[in-house]
Amino acid sequence: MLKKIVLTGAAGRCGSILRPALAAMCETLVCSDIVDSIDGLAANETYVKADLADYAAIAALMDGVEMVCHFGAIVDEGPFEELLGPNFIGSYNVWESAQKAGARRIVYASSIHAVGMHPRQSYIGTDAAHRPDTFYGLAKCFSEDLGRMYWEKRGIESVHLRILSCAPVKNARALGTWLSDDDLVRLVERAIDTPTTGFAVIYGVSDNDRSPVDNSNAAFLGYKPQDNAEQFAEEILAAEGPGNPADLAQMVHGGPFGPVPLGQGGAAAAAKGDD
Amino acid sequence: MLKKIVLTGAAGRCGSILRPALAAMCETLVCSDIVDSIDGLAANETYVKADLADYAAIAALMDGVEMVCHFGAIVDEGPFEELLGPNFIGSYNVWESAQKAGARRIVYASSIHAVGMHPRQSYIGTDAAHRPDTFYGLAKCFSEDLGRMYWEKRGIESVHLRILSCAPVKNARALGTWLSDDDLVRLVERAIDTPTTGFAVIYGVSDNDRSPVDNSNAAFLGYKPQDNAEQFAEEILAAEGPGNPADLAQMVHGGPFGPVPLGQGGAAAAAKGDD
Amino acid sequence: MLKKIVLTGAAGRCGSILRPALAAMCETLVCSDIVDSIDGLAANETYVKADLADYAAIAALMDGVEMVCHFGAIVDEGPFEELLGPNFIGSYNVWESAQKAGARRIVYASSIHAVGMHPRQSYIGTDAAHRPDTFYGLAKCFSEDLGRMYWEKRGIESVHLRILSCAPVKNARALGTWLSDDDLVRLVERAIDTPTTGFAVIYGVSDNDRSPVDNSNAAFLGYKPQDNAEQFAEEILAAEGPGNPADLAQMVHGGPFGPVPLGQGGAAAAAKGDD
Amino acid sequence: MLKKIVLTGAAGRCGSILRPALAAMCETLVCSDIVDSIDGLAANETYVKADLADYAAIAALMDGVEMVCHFGAIVDEGPFEELLGPNFIGSYNVWESAQKAGARRIVYASSIHAVGMHPRQSYIGTDAAHRPDTFYGLAKCFSEDLGRMYWEKRGIESVHLRILSCAPVKNARALGTWLSDDDLVRLVERAIDTPTTGFAVIYGVSDNDRSPVDNSNAAFLGYKPQDNAEQFAEEILAAEGPGNPADLAQMVHGGPFGPVPLGQGGAAAAAKGDD
Amino acid sequence: MLKKIVLTGAAGRCGSILRPALAAMCETLVCSDIVDSIDGLAANETYVKADLADYAAIAALMDGVEMVCHFGAIVDEGPFEELLGPNFIGSYNVWESAQKAGARRIVYASSIHAVGMHPRQSYIGTDAAHRPDTFYGLAKCFSEDLGRMYWEKRGIESVHLRILSCAPVKNARALGTWLSDDDLVRLVERAIDTPTTGFAVIYGVSDNDRSPVDNSNAAFLGYKPQDNAEQFAEEILAAEGPGNPADLAQMVHGGPFGPVPLGQGGAAAAAKGDD
């Protein structure tokens, strides 16, 4: 039983799913987000509104913290200037203040968009080179590198969950990329209960037949997803019809997130089936 | 539901197994082979006799085709001169005519014999270098390279199924290499229903305990075999007795296919347990 | 049914577990150890006391042997001088005499301690470089290299079982490293019944959720463990509390085996989470 | 002969070295830095004072530019808050405005500090994973990922020069890491005159006997350094005396840049001699 | 001093360069090509007109041969049907008849076009996967696979020279790909005088600063080129002007050989700067 967990992004989709599980793992769960309030606080939960870009506000959450679940961010592509505060500076603020407060570990909601330009036909492992597909993904790259430096130079652990798609399955791509709500909980539980992790990266994806990524390097975490999007395959494939291999969004891991002007620049390179 | 599938080698063992499944996936299934006729045509099936080495005959099958399942070939080792027509020129004829007709994809019956000289103790992936063990295997190498070029230069997709052994289990080697009839169907269904594939290679093997090859690079296809040759292990191992590591045919992936004169030339090299 | 198996270390923990299974696989099981006698000999079992360091004594066991299960050794860390006889010279004696007697194969109880200094967060395969953590582990490295040479130069096969921890689960590390008694038997059965193996290495570990090693290169052996230490996870994690990433024993594969003076020399290097 | 080159950081050490060579390669060289003025402008050189963190100021430099040499940044470790403007936002400003202006390529002064935590005994290639040793290095990681995204999504090329140490040789580490002034010029000339580069990374180091990095992946650029720090070896080694392998700063590629508290956290991990 | 060398393609550009060197290495040099005659036969040279596609004609050359230099082929892209005889069947005829005649080794003029679709920014080794860019390149893939099989199954050695461009330097690409006449001779001499080679692949390229391929796996052959196309760089780069990274022909190893319809199919994939 941990003394204190801090959860950023507590009002978001993932944060809302995680709150009950986190509350069960600690004496005090401090939830934080940019909204004024959240509903349904458990007895050992508190909510503090805080702007991720405001160092003092974030540092104020950290007193006595053991474990930080950093899920706060703008969760859509946007201009660099808009993401700079919450998604870049926010990560720095979380790591710097958590480390100063003596936290053991940060569990971070990274994303497939950190490596989204890899061709989907390459079975990328957790050590795949950064190839962001958006400014959103670039912020994930930045936070992973930051987390690695804080581990290697200051000894604070971090587990980076590269979530593929934590949302209902609505298209053929999601048959491979789905992370069910229950599997998200399982993943975060493992990222917390593993006694030591150092710096680790793991893909957040269910046990889908068509899962396109390789978690074997993170085997020691013992994450075993239980759900499988194949249950939706027949209906979705019938509805969607044949794919178009000339459409870059269908050929890279990141999919159609963000405006990818087809055929422009070197982007089409990522579409090839092997590398 | 696809408009039209062309199946070559429809009279062969694999072709016969596949016909009902293919017929269920399209409006029209055009079957072809070198024999005069085949039995049991479904309502949406037609049969056309055609020599693979005859470009005009093959091209005549392709009008309006979306998907080609190219399973036609001489399926035994033989002199180069005999395989040249059906197994080499035939592949060119299929790719060239299918691409000209606007087909989206070719699903090709490749073989473990394209990489058959790799030592069995090396867990070869789909990117293993070509090491054919026969002229039969050399034709598979040729067709894979051809398919890759047609994808990279002309944009026609292909999925190359390196089948290990699609036959009843009768020896110890087949405990690892067996592809059951049902798993063959599952494999081809995935090769067809995956929305985009680019150029892909996948081993055709069941979920055998002793399966000696690695399909992880083809994970995005979502092929999940369900059968396991281990059910035959006790009986077969008892009957076969101890193996002979000085027998090259027991030490390479391709097994005893074709005449492998033991101890001659550099062949024994492939028998080593690691590389 | 084999004619004759020789089992060294028959009085030890693993040897005792294996005896019934081995007795069922052969006409004659010759058990050997350094103690005066062992209990419960089956009808086709005999016991011969023999010092591993005594060539003549070991050679005397080998007449007509087909398969040797070499599990004898001092199974704890100790001074080099004490391990030299049983763990180093003993391995030479077993290989040399078995090969001279015409044995087909040696199944050897190697250990994770042959590669124990690799960071636990690296998912090491069977081809991981030797990084012994103890003189005990160094003897395993020596025996693996010896076995490889005897295969490559003299044609005697060997399967090297790098056992992680063949003991009841009592700490968090063992949630990943446990090899159950039943899975040990399964592992040795496969090492024996596979018709040809050449020189092979495989990790001896159960199907634990948190298993930290990669057996895919040994897939052809068909070892499929059935037990899972996760059943003990909740109780053990609750009892053990948070880990300490500055404690080298928690960050390397070998764990706290042997005296590892923390922070001394280059040892801390192995603690990093990736390489 | 290029129409226009923009050089940021023109008042810095590297910028000053490069100016004559760049001026010789184009009709107009626009120099920029944060100082009020620079000396010795050639006939085709102009100087514009501009703050890298000011998008409008940077964008104003780019009209008609073909090639940008982006060498401007704070070139010392400092608090994240101080580096944020020039080293992070500055890179974004350069890429975004250059791409909008239609520039062909950006040549960027990256640094070994982007990968500085790799052990010095590992011969890292240009594809080594990001392992920054400082916030300074983190900014280089950020800019490299940014440059890759702009290439893959928008088609603007970039060549990232990971400079090891562009300064006089004063210690044993620099015997390996030295980049002479002349070799810096050769390196930048190749980064500019190579007809196409896509996204490329190359180490900036002279032809030192003890050079610890691998540029083979950038072979197509044809960079052939001519200087060798070995000329300084005898004097420097005599003066410096034996090294201390327990000093992390002597065991990682980045060296003693920035405050590395020895033995703290996971940092010591990087000191190991292989990975 | 060899007894007999057979040179096919003796009337071609490479063949003509090689004749004097080959004549100096053997007692009898049998030259062959499709033309009626060639000039300047040395005292120990003979010429025999023979069609590569005619097995009997080729076999007639092989009596008593020790070493075959197989340089004959159509050396331009063309329809598959036209290349089939000389470039595909011709290779089979040479290997089959040479092996039957007891030749020790075949030195084969392979080509960069066997791997021409790899991105130029990837420093491909001799083990790069086949990615032909033309039917011409596909024939080289076929011959390499054939040669490997003849080595592994029948023990006849072969050295496959993947020539980049054996022609005067006339464009920027050739600054990297040039193989000088003298280096061609050096390369073939090594392929012949190395006592044992097994099956080997090596790139045929001079010591160009901008050489884009990696011969290190063929180091044992001891090929050390002496010429460098950098002598032509200034003039050619000035004449050619800036490159276009959207032009596939500038971004892949194979260059503009054959008609590559830009932006069609998956071809653009090969243009990316890394894989």
Added chain:
Amino acid sequence: MLKKIVLTGAAGRCGSILRPALAAMCETLVCSDIVDSIDGLAANETYVKADLADYAAIAALMDGVEMVCHFGAIVDEGPFEELLGPNFIGSYNVWESAQKAGARRIVYASSIHAVGMHPRQSYIGTDAAHRPDTFYGLAKCFSEDLGRMYWEKRGIESVHLRILSCAPVKNARALGTWLSDDDLVRLVERAIDTPTTGFAVIYGVSDNDRSPVDNSNAAFLGYKPQDNAEQFAEEILAAEGPGNPADLAQMVHGGPFGPVPLGQGGAAAAAKGDD
């Protein structure tokens, strides 16, 4: 200037070559071997007869030592029992006593025979897996693993020189494997003067055109050989005549060292031209 160097094997071929260079690098050079005396001691040299297998005798050499050059061993293949004392136990004695005495580093004469069964056509790096070809080579494997453990657990550095052939060039193999006397000196000087090395492995070979091994991982040591056995090539190749690829001794790195019974066991596996 080091205070004290200990050189074992001082009476051997390599030891004799090294003595003057070592004497110039330290205040006191203690030479040791199994013979009664050696000639030509320099003013700062002493000689002590000592049996490597005698711990007390070896420990007596180590008082105040900074650097040990461990070149003592039986330098020929022999029965395991004969090599056990000097080549195995001797290495333990040197490491254990040197570490206890506070030595900084051991420079060890390892050998290509530690990896001698790798095929000569594979360009093995310093991280090639151990594949000893003899008991002599097995002792080198043992010592390398021992040295790595002493570094990782006790912090004593070691540099392992895998010497290829330190003898006059008398056959075709030596055209690739020659290490000249002068290059041996250069190699050892670098192994000593590099300020920090951790655990390192490097091949001892001259700058031969035909050198078959890859030292790039040891680049930081700055070893630059200057001699080239190609000067002997013409004469030796003419005398030796064609090679025989069916002769294992011509196809593996270790060459004909020790009795390799051709075609026996799995040995022939090592002869293949790639892995």
